[in-house]
Amino acid sequence: MADQLPDIEDHAVLLNYLRDTGRIARNEIPTFTNLAGGVSNRTVHVRRENGECWVLKQALHRLRVKVEWLSDPRRIEREALGMRRLASLAPQGAITRLIFLDPGPNLLAMEAVPQPHANWKELLLANGPQPEHVRQFAQLLGCVHRRAYENRDTLGSEFDDRSFFESLRLEPYYLYTTDQVPEAAPFLRALVERTRAIRQTLVHGDYSPKNILVHDGRLVLLDHEVIHFGDGAFDLGFSLAHLLSKAHHLHDHRAAFAAAATSYWHIYRETIADVPWATDLEARAVAHTLGCLLARCRGRSPLEYLSPESRTRQADAAFAMMQRPPDRVADLVDEFLGRVQA
Ligand SMILES: Nc1ncnc2c1ncn2[C@@H]1O[C@H](COP(=O)(O)OP(=O)(O)O)[C@@H](O)[C@H]1O
Ligand SMILES: [Mg+2]
Incomplete structure (x- = not known):
């Protein structure tokens, strides 16, 4: 074509x-x-x-x-x-x-988002996270996940097709990585199978700081081409992997990113309130975070700001943690940062 x-x-x-x-x-x-x-x-x-x-x-x-x-x-x-x-x-x-x-x-x-605006990824890389932006990032996702679940009867069929999520996320991130890191294949294949079996809410699929513009102190979300009805834990893992990769990369802002990742989870969790699929969500979010931390070093779309040494250190840490994944996001953050401590 x-x-x-x-x-x-x-x-x-x-x-x-x-x-x-x-x-x-x-x-x-x-x-x-x-x-x-x-x-x-x-x-x-x-x-x-x-x-x-x-x-x-x-x-x-x-x-x-x-x-x-x-x-x-x-x-x-x-x-x-x-x-x-x-x-x-x-x-x-x-x-x-x-x-x-x-x-x-x-x-x-x-x-168009009016000027002046800044890309949140660039702000994060330059200055570290601001708690107010992290709060909005968590509430935006939680709000979408909760309301989409409440409207699942219509949204479930409108966003039933997952072919873009398969070809732009599951294949290049998780499945391609199984070839590059065969030891991680059992974990990643199980993660893919579980993800395919879950249809709980609207999943943005590209919930990354790069797709957020900050205008007048408010976050604006862009880039919805892999949106589908599926496993909301993917969005959490994908975005937590961004925050943790930046924590790894930016030594001076490491503590702030660690606090941001944990509070991101807690604020999100409060926002979704009592949706029935919240019960095992934290463990599923941890699994996707580990999958994405590895995939962003060994998959088809590695994070450009990580050096080859950092990619190896991060891939080793993520793989080691896949053997006994923590149940809690707070423990995931502590253990990951302990392992990549340079
Ligand atoms: N509505 C908008 N207002 C201002 N800038 C935008 C807007 N939409 C996209 N952009 C700019 O274009 C970039 C690419 O857009 P995006 O939708 O993320 O496309 P891609 O799928 O190619 O990443 C964004 O990071 C942003 O800088
Ligand atoms: Mg984009």
Whole structure:
């Protein structure tokens, strides 16, 4: 499959597209800026003459990575549906408004997060975590998981398809890692099987600081293309692995990241209140955290900020902990950081 046309990064082409499809007037001249960001999409900022700002996002068939990695660009339709539904599940203002979806060229337009804003990953790497941001990160996820569970009758069927989660998460993270670290294969295969069997709530699937913008002190969540109805513990493990990898990486902020990871879990847990699947959630979140800590060193998508030595140290720690995983997130944090102590 060729990459999608019109190529929205070509501004003359984009201008014609917006005019021809009636999204803007024939004589309007917006300002376009290509955004650097992910590897799987084109993203372009559009400033309209009336001052309104959009971000156009176009899913690519061929991901911009060294090895060939293909993914069905119709995932943009999933993202648009996710954006619509998340808007009523997440706290007010935490989700960008969808302006339009055009399935033909695999693109959507959403409102742009106003300037000034910062990417949360960059803030974390530069300054360590701020408790208020951690609190919002936990409440946002807890709120979505609890409300999506309450609306499971409709959301369960709307988000039943998990093919993007399989091809963009389970395969490149867990299954690919079983080939790289065969000793970890029994743990990872069991984790994959359990994940496939669980359908409890809406799972964002890419709940990473990189997909959070901070504007005016408020967190805004982006990038919903692997959203599906499944195992909420995946989101917890995926995000906890980000916080713990940064704790490992940033010696000076290690204690703050450790406290952030533990309070993230506690605030999330309070937010989901008494959903019935909360009972064994902590142990399942720990398992996904260990799986992701290893996968982000040995899977197809290693964390770019970890040095080769750090990746080895982190992979060894995660693998060792898979032999007897702790039951509690607080113990996971302590043991992991004890093991990677440089
Ligand atoms: N609505 C938006 N407002 C401002 N910036 C955005 C918006 N959507 C995306 N971006 C920018 O583009 C980057 C990539 O977008 P994202 O949806 O995460 O795509 P990808 O799937 O390629 O990672 C984001 O990290 C952010 O910097
Ligand atoms: Mg992204």
